[in-house]
Amino acid sequence: MTAVAERDQPFVKSKATAHPVGTYVQPIKLSGALEKVAKKTYIRLPKFPQPVFDKALADCKGNKSWSTFELPDAGHMAMLDAPDRLSDLILQAA
Template identity: 30%
Template sequence: MTTFVLVHGAWQGGWCWKRVSALLRKAGHDVFTPTLTGLGERSHLLNDRIDLETHIQDVLGVLRCEELSDIVLCGHSYGGMVITGVADKVPQAISSLVYLDALVPEDGQSVLDLLPSDDASSFKESARTKGQGFRVAPSPAEVFGVNAEDQAWVDRRNVDHPLKTFEQPIRLNGLWKQVPGCLYIYATGWSPGIGKPFFDRAELDIDWQAMTLSCGHYVMIDMPKELTQVLIRST
């Protein structure tokens, strides 16, 4: 039995892992899908003080209170920032890291540093004009290549995201690189996508594994069975 901690991306909540977590539990594994502060069912807590460190502490709190160790820690999209910060603080608790079409930061980088400049500008503009200066509205699920049957479901659940989590540079000591296993999963079925530079880097790194899945950005929704198999093999 393996313990999985699955961290969602921007605008989402723990709900997005519903299909994958059910399959993992059916296979006999323990699964935790924390919702980050201000998102999902915790959207009523959204405020202008929430930053990246808040979300890193959210996940660290789950590890501490549930007394978890030897975990597979998976982060989707923005969640790659969060799991990197977590792993840098408690590398001894993690057996492997899985970056699911996710950002992989270096010390001092922010989400806005890692995204195309047009996206970074649109997030700041969204917050300025429609989000009280701190809320970034979600893009339609169609933009992320979500399959047609699930687009309405995703759009109903996605909520505004705190801008500071995109602006705050991550502070790393490099301890996250001590985690013995790192896997990058690149979703190739949406454009322009964010994963290719990180996938290319992972392919050239002997300490990483890299693979692709032919679906949109929300892999856990488009290909839950395939993703579950990949996660189990990553242990």
């Protein structure tokens, strides 16, 4: 759990469940409806290293229909690491 602050690891471990393996092996079926969504927001947590998320951020930055933000001080659990900033971004996106 290196992406979770040490102080929060007991809490996170007490809530964690196994991740469904199907999300790794089943292809996603997209309908194209995403393009109809007027306001889209992507929040990247760079302390949680994941090249696929970096690519998604770059793709979103290149698309004017997306607002993008980074929370450099937040790990995988942004709601614990930066609750006020995350709340502000969610409200801004609404």
